[in-house]
Amino acid sequence: MRQLFELCGRDEDVRFSPYVWRIRMALMHKGLDFEGVPIRFLNKQPLENAQSKTVPVLNDDGTWVKDSFEIALYLEKTYPDAPLFGGPIAEGQARLLNAFIDNTVVRGIFPMIVADIHARLDEKNGSYFREAREKFLGCSLEEAQAGRDAALPKFRASLTPIRNTLGFQKFLSGDAPAWADYCLFGTLMWARIASDFELLDADDPIHAWRESMLDLFDGYARSAKLAY
Amino acid sequence: MRQLFELCGRDEDVRFSPYVWRIRMALMHKGLDFEGVPIRFLNKQPLENAQSKTVPVLNDDGTWVKDSFEIALYLEKTYPDAPLFGGPIAEGQARLLNAFIDNTVVRGIFPMIVADIHARLDEKNGSYFREAREKFLGCSLEEAQAGRDAALPKFRASLTPIRNTLGFQKFLSGDAPAWADYCLFGTLMWARIASDFELLDADDPIHAWRESMLDLFDGYARSAKLAY
Structure with missing residues (x-):
């Protein structure tokens, strides 16, 4: 199970975080399925598993990673195919x-x-x-x-x-x-x-x-x- | 023979071009010997071999390359050891x-x-x-x-x-x-x-x-x- 925690608006389907979008695209690039989990500014409890106060947070089947660039580096190391960096x-x-x-x-x-x-x-x-x-x-x-x-x-x-x-x-x-x-x-x-x-x-x-x-x-x- | 054409001041040993210094360092990084050839703003005739009006120009044993970034890419391709980019x-x-x-x-x-x-x-x-x-x-x-x-x-x-x-x-x-x-x-x-x-x-x-x-x-x- 792969979950990407992200901010949403009043409308739960409106997902606007710039840092989350970086990771959405990186996951698509790697061909990795994920479920986007909407949270709101005042409901950041799900992020505590990653000791984070900001989105994105990735839960990669029990491995919690915070910070968009750290997540990108984690994805590159864990799933080296379709490189985001290549070195x-x-x-x-x-x-x-x-x-x-x-x-x-x-x-x-x-x-x-x-x-x-x-x-x-x-x-x-x-x-x-x-x-x-x-x-x-x-x-x-x-x-x-x-x-x-x-x-x-x-x-x-x-x-x-x-x-x-x-x-x-x-x-x-x-x-x-x-x-x-x-x-x-x-x-x-x-x-x-x-x-x-x-x-x-x-x-x-x-x-x-x-x-x-x-x-x-x-x-x-x-x-x-x-x-x- | 490897020549790097570069700007000098009144004093021929004063070599100040920022773009040339990028290549000086790149050549050192690659462990490649070279001779720095001083020219002045009004004496750019040596650059004509590379169809260039600006320094740096590299003459790599008869292969002429102009533009600092093009030279860096050329060095990387020709001498892949000690990568400047790595991909x-x-x-x-x-x-x-x-x-x-x-x-x-x-x-x-x-x-x-x-x-x-x-x-x-x-x-x-x-x-x-x-x-x-x-x-x-x-x-x-x-x-x-x-x-x-x-x-x-x-x-x-x-x-x-x-x-x-x-x-x-x-x-x-x-x-x-x-x-x-x-x-x-x-x-x-x-x-x-x-x-x-x-x-x-x-x-x-x-x-x-x-x-x-x-x-x-x-x-x-x-x-x-x-x-x-």
Whole structure:
């Protein structure tokens, strides 16, 4: 039995965590079946088996693993077929790529969709989310999100290294998708599921890449339930 | 015979190109002997064999290769021992890491040392450099460099993904240095050789990493001639 614990909205079928999506795609890449188990911000008890306070947590038939990158490394070691990295140097590099994506893409997207995320939550979880996130942002969720049209050009410019890379190769991992692609794509799925705000210009090579990623595994990610 | 064509200053022993330093380190990593051939901005005729207008160019016993990343891929393919990547996924990822380092670190450092670089050049090459770079910068070299104390905090903040990575592992490539490390380190050697301006705080984990890199190959990079 393989369980992937993940955040859901008021609607249990709306699963929006960027870090969980990285692992969903990694599991599909490895051809591993799993059951997604929905939890909410205020109901993280199932995560205690992994001593974790955040999703994703993987229960791989009794082996509990937390943290998306640790889970990716665990999957690579335990199921070496269909590599996500293919060697220790790629694993080392991937930590820097994760950090770049977290620092640039996650942080860039967050204020632009934060009120939309809140709108997907039930009252109790929404109150928790609002309090924690407004403390972090230093302003209301609505104020943060109201700046998104103005913030968009800078966000798009911050993706320059990704855009340049896709000018040379089809995927961030080379000729075929692997971890670096799932890492970025999972982040974009967060925005896709929670918000109808379009982050990418239609002419952007990253837009075309995202379409390819949505097509993978018979349109697996494309069929994910959207919140709007 | 293996020749690496590289830029030099007025003093022929001052070799400061960031992209050449990436390849110097990659050649040392592979244990490959080479002769560094100094050229100047206005004397790029030797590069024509590789149809290149920029350094580095490698002449590997009659095989001419241009562009630092293309040279790295060529070295990996031709001399697979002591891998710089260790597989196609790492090569794919490395293109994104290069783009991140070029976009963040090269562009961040450039205005902070640009007048210092100019000061290392002879009159004719210096004039060429000044004209081309002032056009790019939209101001004088001296004006650009005068802003460096003010620019430094933002530059250091832009290195956050690198700093975070070094909190988990000794090198950007994992337990041991490889291409991603040489890519960043080569960029920092540019600043080290051309300028006495200190980019990194002494407490910064990147500073400690740079010291390790300077120690590699019996202190190879540490012994490079500085311009000041």
